[in-house]
Amino acid sequence: xxxxxxxxxNGISGITAARHxxxxxxxxxxxxxxxxxxxxxxxxxxxxxMGDMTFENLKPYEDGFWKKNKxxxxxxxxxxxxxxxKQLILSETSPIHYDExxxxxxxxxxxxxxxxxxLEGVCGFYSMQDLEYIExxxxxxxxxVIVGGGLIGIELAEMLLTRHKNITFLVRENAYWSNVLPxxxxxxxxxxxxxxxxxxxxxxELKSIQGDEHGxxxxxETSTGEILPCEFVGLxxxxxxxxxxxxxxxxxxxxxxxxxxxxxxxxPGIYAIGDCVQHRKAPPLRRPVEQVxxxxxxxxxxxxxxxxxxxxxYNPGIWFNSAKFFDLEYQTYGRVLPEPAPEEAVxxxxxxxxxxxxxxxxxxxxxxxxxxxxxxxxxxxxxCQKWIQTKTHIAEVIDHFxxxxxxxxxxxxxxTRIKLAFxxxxxxxx
Amino acid sequence: xxxxxxxxxxxSALQLVGLLFSTIGLLVxxxxxxxxxxxxxxxxxxxxxxxxxxxxxxxxxHTNLILPGVxxxxxxxxxxxxxxxxxxxxxxxxxxxxYIVLYWFPESLGFYGNTQPNxxxxxxxxxxxxxxxxxxxxxxxxxxSLYTLLILxxxxxxxxxxxxxxxxxxxxxAVMAAQLFLAFLIPEILEGLNSKDAYYARxxxxxxxxxxxxxxxxxxxxxxxxGSMGMVFLIWGIFGFLVIVPLLTYFWGxxxxxxxxxxxxxxxxxxxxxxxxxxxxxVFAWQIERILIHGVLLVITVVTGVVLYGYFSNAQTFxxxxxxxxxxxxxxxxxxxxxxxxxxxxxxxxxxSRVWCRFGCPLAAYMGIIQRxxxxxxxxxxxxxxxSCGNCSTYCEMGIDVRAYAQKGQNIVRASCVxxxxxxxxxxxxxxxxxNGSLYERIKSTID
Numbered sequence: 104x105x106x107x108x109x110x111x112x113n114g115i116s117g118i119t120a121a122r123h124x125x126x127x128x129x130x131x132x133x134x135x136x137x138x139x140x141x142x143x144x145x146x147x148x149x150x151x152x153m154g155d156m157t158f159e160n161l162k163p164y165e166d167g168f169w170k171k172n173k174x175x176x177x178x179x180x181x182x183x184x185x186x187x188x189k190q191l192i193l194s195e196t197s198p199i200h201y202d203e204x205x206x207x208x209x210x211x212x213x214x215x216x217x218x219x220x221x222l223e224g225v226c227g228f229y230s231m232q233d234l235e236y237i238e239x240x241x242x243x244x245x246x247x248v249i250v251g252g253g254l255i256g257i258e259l260a261e262m263l264l265t266r267h268k269n270i271t272f273l274v275r276e277n278a279y280w281s282n283v284l285p286x287x288x289x290x291x292x293x294x295x296x297x298x299x300x301x302x303x304x305x306x307x308e309l310k311s312i313q314g315d316e317h318g319x320x321x322x323x324e325t326s327t328g329e330i331l332p333c334e335f336v337g338l339x340x341x342x343x344x345x346x347x348x349x350x351x352x353x354x355x356x357x358x359x360x361x362x363x364x365x366x367x368x369x370x371p372g373i374y375a376i377g378d379c380v381q382h383r384k385a386p387p388l389r390r391p392v393e394q395v396x397x398x399x400x401x402x403x404x405x406x407x408x409x410x411x412x413x414x415x416x417y418n419p420g421i422w423f424n425s426a427k428f429f430d431l432e433y434q435t436y437g438r439v440l441p442e443p444a445p446e447e448a449v450x451x452x453x454x455x456x457x458x459x460x461x462x463x464x465x466x467x468x469x470x471x472x473x474x475x476x477x478x479x480x481x482x483x484x485x486x487c488q489k490w491i492q493t494k495t496h497i498a499e500v501i502d503h504f505x506x507x508x509x510x511x512x513x514x515x516x517x518x519t520r521i522k523l524a525f526x527x528x529x530x531x532x533x
Numbered sequence: 534x535x536x537x538x539x540x541x542x543x544x545s546a547l548q549l550v551g552l553l554f555s556t557i558g559l560l561v562x563x564x565x566x567x568x569x570x571x572x573x574x575x576x577x578x579x580x581x582x583x584x585x586x587x588x589x590x591x592x593x594x595h596t597n598l599i600l601p602g603v604x605x606x607x608x609x610x611x612x613x614x615x616x617x618x619x620x621x622x623x624x625x626x627x628x629x630x631x632y633i634v635l636y637w638f639p640e641s642l643g644f645y646g647n648t649q650p651n652x653x654x655x656x657x658x659x660x661x662x663x664x665x666x667x668x669x670x671x672x673x674x675x676x677x678s679l680y681t682l683l684i685l686x687x688x689x690x691x692x693x694x695x696x697x698x699x700x701x702x703x704x705x706x707a708v709m710a711a712q713l714f715l716a717f718l719i720p721e722i723l724e725g726l727n728s729k730d731a732y733y734a735r736x737x738x739x740x741x742x743x744x745x746x747x748x749x750x751x752x753x754x755x756x757x758x759x760g761s762m763g764m765v766f767l768i769w770g771i772f773g774f775l776v777i778v779p780l781l782t783y784f785w786g787x788x789x790x791x792x793x794x795x796x797x798x799x800x801x802x803x804x805x806x807x808x809x810x811x812x813x814x815x816v817f818a819w820q821i822e823r824i825l826i827h828g829v830l831l832v833i834t835v836v837t838g839v840v841l842y843g844y845f846s847n848a849q850t851f852x853x854x855x856x857x858x859x860x861x862x863x864x865x866x867x868x869x870x871x872x873x874x875x876x877x878x879x880x881x882x883x884x885x886s887r888v889w890c891r892f893g894c895p896l897a898a899y900m901g902i903i904q905r906x907x908x909x910x911x912x913x914x915x916x917x918x919x920x921s922c923g924n925c926s927t928y929c930e931m932g933i934d935v936r937a938y939a940q941k942g943q944n945i946v947r948a949s950c951v952x953x954x955x956x957x958x959x960x961x962x963x964x965x966x967x968x969n970g971s972l973y974e975r976i977k978s979t980i981d
Contacts (some may be wrong), residue, residue, distance in 0.1 A: 146924045146961075147921075147922035147924070150922060150923075150924060153607040153608070154608040154610045154611040155605070155607055155608075155609055155610070155924065155927070156923060160814075160927040161922075163921040163923065163937075163940060165815060165816065228770050233612075265608065281937045311640055359693075395681060396920045397917060423916075423918070425962045425963070427962065430697075432962070432963050481915070484915050484916030484917065485916050488662075488916070509913075509963060511698060511700045511958070511967065512700050512966075512968065513700050513703050514698075514699050514700070515699065522842075
């Protein structure tokens with residue numbers, strides 16, 4: 104008879120784990136979530152708000168899927184983990200016993216103890232509840248202040264623009280997302296944000312939030328002493344692992360729940376995956392806490408193998424990520440640092456008129472490709488990863504660059520321009 | 534949550550002028566419909582057609598060329614017209630009633646066959662019909678003219694809307710040109726030049742079995758007696774079905790037809806763009822689809838077989854049943870008129886723009902089988918980059934759950950895909966690409 108596997112969290116990590124455990128075994132599987140009954144795509148929350156999609160459209164699997172695959176869904180909140188009795192204490196229903204446990208509780212929006220951060224009309228943007236909260240505040244909103252220049256902040260700005268709100272965007276750094284993007288790309292996004300009539304304030308931080316007599320947000324004060332009247336504040340200064348309820352258990356944590364390469368915690372039979380995880384030993388060239396969709400999915404698959412007796416170490420392969428800033432698509436492969444490392448050199452090309460750029464990072468002495476940043480052109484993941492994996496020479500990459508193009512048919516191609524620019528660049532560095 | 538949300542839209546002067554133009558044009562139509570006899574029909578027809586056309590174009594100029602940003606599907610689920618609201622119901626009912634009247638009560642539109650001169654709405658189109666072929670308009674001439682006008686006007690809107698996407702631009706220009714020239718101008722001009730010949734279909738892309746009457750005795754006879762021109766159309770029609778359709782579908786998938794030249798597809802892709810997301814994405818709908826569309830293909834094959842048997846053996850009956858009453862007529866009524874017309878277009882605001890193409894069209898079924906098993910066409914998924922957002926599935930007019938494949942890193946090879954390219958367009962991570970390539974590893978999965 105099989106074990107009972109309980110998964111806390113029905114995001115991409117938890118659900119991928121459940122699906123793969125089902126593929127590999129006939130263990131009993133229970134997934135607990137207090138957010139929604141069914142799994143939905145978190146990155147698509149913005150499309151729900153903007154009226155592009157309905158909640159039904161957000162669900163990657165039809166409702167009958169779970170019963171058919173014998174995955175039990177429980178809508179409840181886990182209060183505590185009793186690691187000795189191997190049971191979970193829930194808010195609403197009686198405790199659930201587990202044989203093995205997977206913690207996939209994701210993240211929480213960062214709040215850095217700003218005065219007034221708990222006022223009515225102040226929230227982060229991460230969950231379905233956040234979205235409902237924002238929706239509730241739309242009618243009384245005239246100006247919104249968004250704090251934190253990352254991916255979620257720009258999404259929230261795009262969302263509120265569709266409701267014709269005035270937006271002030273506070274970014275601590277000297278350019279948008281400049282702790283990740285090199286300056287040229289960051290500045291491209293600055294211009295894009297401003298072209299949408301968003302009041303982008305760089306090198307400005309939130310100091311405090313002021314409320315009115317009803318406890319509603321009224322204004323914010325910035326680090327420069329400016330008072331900005333507003334009816335809504337979006338706190339999008341990053342996320343942190345959602346692990347409060349784990350902290351008074353024997354499960355070891357640091358910034359996230361600490362796991363080994365099989366994603367097991369210090370307690371045998373308890374695993375953690377996704378955003379809430381911190382790797383004790385990060386895979387080569389990777390960070391110990393990586394909070395993106397794709398790594399969550401990969402961890403879900405890895406943990407299924409750990410549990411079903413076909414253990415394989417977590418190996419996320421070559422880093423990749425993608426995003427969309429308004430209409431501008433972004434992809435990245437391998438390692439692209441905001442400032443190149445000493446051993447790295449960079450070829451950067453930008454379209455003279457259009458919002459489009461390519462950055463190739465390569466090793467200064469061996470000339471092999473290390474990383475790619477691309478805006479406004481779609482590239483084939485398979486090809487880019489192969490180039491990085493096989494340490495392909497940068498000149499060869501440029502020669503074969505057309506093979507990586509993934510734009511729709513008949514799109515204008517830019518290989519010729521890129522090749523010309525590279526030729527000049529290359530003759531200069533040789 | 535979205536039922537109570539309205540997305541405020543600020544209407545510009547340009548849009549209001551556009552709305553005014555369209556309304557005036559429609560009022561002229563209505564006046565004619567209710568029997569007002571315009572003295573100068575040429576003037577009023579030109580005026581009303583232009584007003585409707587310009588109105589649609591002016592409204593879309595503002596939304597798609599002046600407002601910042603590229604396309605967006607924002608607000609589709611907040612609007613009455615595109616979210617099965619009151620406006621959607623009104624449009625759906627009006628369209629359905631229009632088709633019912635068109636097929637079975639043309640006299641309400643002012644067309645009485647050859648028994649008496651046209652009046653009302655059809656009479657408004659007499660000048661145009663006289664221009665082409667020196668005879669009064671029929672209800673079909675009126676319908677063809679309006680249909681073409683709508684495709685051109687909403688085609689221009691679509692071109693504005695997807696202006697940054699050259700696949701969409703080329704495809705839309707092709708589908709507009711095919712409607713204007715192949716389906717409308719050339720057949721009407723040819724009819725005018727050969728006005729002594731009896732009617733046969735002169736649209737060179739209107740292949741059997743979409744053209745279900747191609748092998749009907751009267752149609753075969755009219756082609757045979759139509760001189761060398763008639764013979765050309767007869768041979769072309771058979772050759773097209775047997776050779777051209779499978780060959781082009783092998784190279785490019787059925788999209789070469791369905792979203793590049795077909796008239797039904799043309800209306801779906803232009804005017805139907807408001808409704809594409811209303812298609813049902815459930816597996817259940819897919820099951821119904823497979824039974825229905827292949828059922829229609831089977832039925833038209835049997836009907837055509839019986840009709841040809843009757844033609845060559847000079848029989849009026851088959852197994853004691855009248856071929857006309859029991860085979861040709863019910864197919865024409867149920868499939869040709871009710872399904873393709875009333876449901877096919879009238880249900881746009883309820884079930885999306887491709888109801889006929891997805892559930893009924895036997896030509897689509899035929900090409901679908903080729904596309905599924907012997908075609909170079911597929912939608913490629915870009916490695917493991919799908920984040921399951923579902924924009925692709927939502928905006929697939931054929932109701933394909935594109936995401937179900939994309940999130941597995943699997944290429945999409947489906948009989949029903951018409952290659953409109955919208956999944957690739959709306960994907961926020963650029964994960965999907967329509968392309969033709971080797972049949973080797975056509976369906977492969979990279980991650981799951």
